[in-house]
Amino acid sequence: MPLALCTTSHSPLIGLHDPDPQVRAEVDGVLAEARAFVTGFAPDLVVVFAPDHYNGFLYDMMPSFCVGAAASSVGDYGLPSGPLDVDRDTAYAIATAVLDAGVDVAVSEDMQVDHGLVQPLTFLFASLTAVPVVPVFINCVAEPLGPAVRARLLGAAVGEAVRELGRRVLVVGSGGLSHDPPVPRLAEAPPEVVERLKHGRNPTREQRAQREGRTIAAARDFAAGRGPFRPLNPAWDALVLDSLAAGDFAALDGRGNDWFVEEGGHSAHEVRTWIAAYAALAAQGPYEVRSRYYRAIPEWFAGFATTTALPR
Numbered sequence: 684m685p686l687a688l689c690t691t692s693h694s695p696l697i698g699l700h701d702p703d704p705q706v707r708a709e710v711d712g713v714l715a716e717a718r719a720f721v722t723g724f725a726p727d728l729v730v731v732f733a734p735d736h737y738n739g740f741l742y743d744m745m746p747s748f749c750v751g752a753a754a755s756s757v758g759d760y761g762l763p764s765g766p767l768d769v770d771r772d773t774a775y776a777i778a779t780a781v782l783d784a785g786v787d788v789a790v791s792e793d794m795q796v797d798h799g800l801v802q803p804l805t806f807l808f809a810s811l812t813a814v815p816v817v818p819v820f821i822n823c824v825a826e827p828l829g830p831a832v833r834a835r836l837l838g839a840a841v842g843e844a845v846r847e848l849g850r851r852v853l854v855v856g857s858g859g860l861s862h863d864p865p866v867p868r869l870a871e872a873p874p875e876v877v878e879r880l881k882h883g884r885n886p887t888r889e890q891r892a893q894r895e896g897r898t899i900a901a902a903r904d905f906a907a908g909r910g911p912f913r914p915l916n917p918a919w920d921a922l923v924l925d926s927l928a929a930g931d932f933a934a935l936d937g938r939g940n941d942w943f944v945e946e947g948g949h950s951a952h953e954v955r956t957w958i959a960a961y962a963a964l965a966a967q968g969p970y971e972v973r974s975r976y977y978r979a980i981p982e983w984f985a986g987f988a989t990t991t992a993l994p995r
């Protein structure tokens with residue numbers, strides 16, 4: 684049954700701290716091509732593997748993976764807020780099949796999602812509700828993290844589940860490759876940030892503006908070569924892209940979490956969403972990458988990449 688894939692980096696800084704206009708236009712062109720690819724495929728369901736940045740998933744209860752049976756966008760970084768058109772029955776069918784396959788996934792009847800999930804929907808559909816969606820959260824920031832291979836097993840189980848549906852399913856992976864933006868870490872956070880990481884859902888408009896202002900200021904520093912952030916790593920990004928394009932999951936399966944951080948920065952764990960999406964596609968058999976774009980964009984704190992792929 685038809686399946687297609689689009690993976691893309693996201694960045695909260697898009698539109699708020701842009702690179703040179705030529706670079707912005709280049710990325711807009713790539714995303715327009717991805718949109719055309721998706722329009723041509725005409726999915727009737729979108730399964731999105733995405734992280735969260737302490738907006739919907741906090742330390743009061745942090746699962747490794749969670750399938751949303753209902754979800755709404757918090758509207759961070761100027762993105763649209765409100766409900767997604769979640770296909771609840773299919774969300775439960777996928778969660779049940781994934782559990783049966785031995786991957787412990789949580790379920791949410793009220794998932795809050797942030798730019799990590801919303802941006803790819805706006806890139807590809809310009810809307811939160813154009814096509815029914817099943818959101819699949821993958822924890823990529825809140826330590827302790829399980830090994831990245833678990834994301835592959837999750838993706839493979841989701842791929843097996845959607846194979847049974849007899850529908851046109853687009854799988855999406857959303858996350859940067861190498862990048863080290865200022866996402867707080869519990870172990871080194873001051874008390875007021877620890878409190879936010881545990882109980883900081885639904886911040887006030889002022890609190891959200893403050894957080895977003897700090898991210899923009901950090902991006903200014905990073906683009907100017909200042910600050911404590913790890914550099915982007917185009918060579919590592921190429922290794923990840925090459926491995927996924929070749930279906931060589933073994934190149935990533937055996938890697939420890941420290942490897943991802945050392946090579947790509949703390950948020951490089953977001954490549955778990957790409958691993959899951961490609962593993963879902965691989966569940967259908969051999970695949971072929973149809974487009975691949977990469978550019979290191981410090982203004983967005985991102986080794987920014989977008990790929991599309993189809994079964995061979």
Ligand SMILES: O=C(O)CCC(=O)/C=C/C=C(\O)C(=O)O
Binds near residue numbers: 862
């Ligand atoms: O608490 C905050 O607002 C931390 C900043 C933040 O969420 C940054 C996110 C960055 C990305 O999503 C990214 O570059 O992938």
Ligand SMILES: [Fe+2]
Binds near residue numbers: 693734736799858859
């Ligand atoms: Fe992110």
